[in-house]
Amino acid sequence: MADAFDPASVPIRTAATVMLVRDAIDGDPGVEVFMLRRTGNAAFAAGMYVFPGGKVDDADHATELEPFCDGLDDAEASSQLGVESGGLAYWVASIRECFEEAGILLAERRDGSALALGDDDRHQVHAGTLSMVELCRRDDLVLDLSTTQYVDHWVTPAGERRRFDTRFFVTEAPEGQEGLHDDKETVESSWVRPSEALRMHEAGRLMMMPPTIKNLRWLDDFTTADAVVAAGRAIAHPPTTLPKVRTDEEGNIVGISMPGDPDYDAL
Numbered sequence: 001m002a003d004a005f006d007p008a009s010v011p012i013r014t015a016a017t018v019m020l021v022r023d024a025i026d027g028d029p030g031v032e033v034f035m036l037r038r039t040g041n042a043a044f045a046a047g048m049y050v051f052p053g054g055k056v057d058d059a060d061h062a063t064e065l066e067p068f069c070d071g072l073d074d075a076e077a078s079s080q081l082g083v084e085s086g087g088l089a090y091w092v093a094s095i096r097e098c099f100e101e102a103g104i105l106l107a108e109r110r111d112g113s114a115l116a117l118g119d120d121d122r123h124q125v126h127a128g129t130l131s132m133v134e135l136c137r138r139d140d141l142v143l144d145l146s147t148t149q150y151v152d153h154w155v156t157p158a159g160e161r162r163r164f165d166t167r168f169f170v171t172e173a174p175e176g177q178e179g180l181h182d183d184k185e186t187v188e189s190s191w192v193r194p195s196e197a198l199r200m201h202e203a204g205r206l207m208m209m210p211p212t213i214k215n216l217r218w219l220d221d222f223t224t225a226d227a228v229v230a231a232g233r234a235i236a237h238p239p240t241t242l243p244k245v246r247t248d249e250e251g252n253i254v255g256i257s258m259p260g261d262p263d264y265d266a267l
Contacts (some may be wrong), residue, residue, distance in 0.1 A: 017053025071146025149232030
């Protein structure tokens with residue numbers, strides 16, 4: 001029998017995830033997206049294949065970061081997200097999480113010189129011993145937020161033990177940064193065509209959540225990374241998707257209902 005559990009007591013945490021895309025390297029039209037497999041010990045989405053991302057931390061809201069952000073301010077970011085303020089933090093979180101989980105930093109040196117970052121920088125940011133503000137100050141970095149487009153919005157259904165209000169972004173991967181999992185929260189990584197990831201999911205080889213599947217299907221429509229980013233830029237206000245859980249008589253979750261499913265409105 002399910003233990004006593006009040007779904008209304010579960011806080012909804014804000015989160016950001018970013019789809020890194022590049023032109024397919026085999027020469028045929030299409031794109032590849034960077035994906036990670038979460039460790040089987042994770043408290044949320046254990047063993048799932050995901051895009052880099054995570055919760056928006058308090059430090060992502062630091063006003064000290066704004067001088068290092070280019071192409072977007074908090075007012076415009078908040079307007080895009082439909083929030084009163086603090087929208088810029090979602091873009092910052094997507095950059096930070098991408099660096100922590102994938103080892104890819106979506107930033108440039110202000111003087112145009114090459115980035116010189118090592119695994120130690122990445123792990124320090126992840127551990128919280130080096131903040132993004134300190135990293136930007138140290139290396140005089142510029143975070144060009146205009147190249148990262150907000151494209152989707154999902155909220156974890158009520159009834160789950162962990163809930164997230166997640167904004168999805170897309171951007172073209174910077175040249176010269178290949179990406180690699182961190183061997184902590186993520187244990188595998190690869191560049192993969194969306195169609196291939198979907199095929200492996202259908203074959204039972206990759207476990208993925210509905211938002212990941214939906215966004216892979218969206219990515220699969222494009223022949224170049226530039227086209228993906230341009231399409232993302234044209235999405236003014238992505239709709240919010242709120243799945244609902246199906247439960248048995250004892251309250252155990254037995255499935256997920258999506259908007260448009262026959263039982264969605266009744267749940």
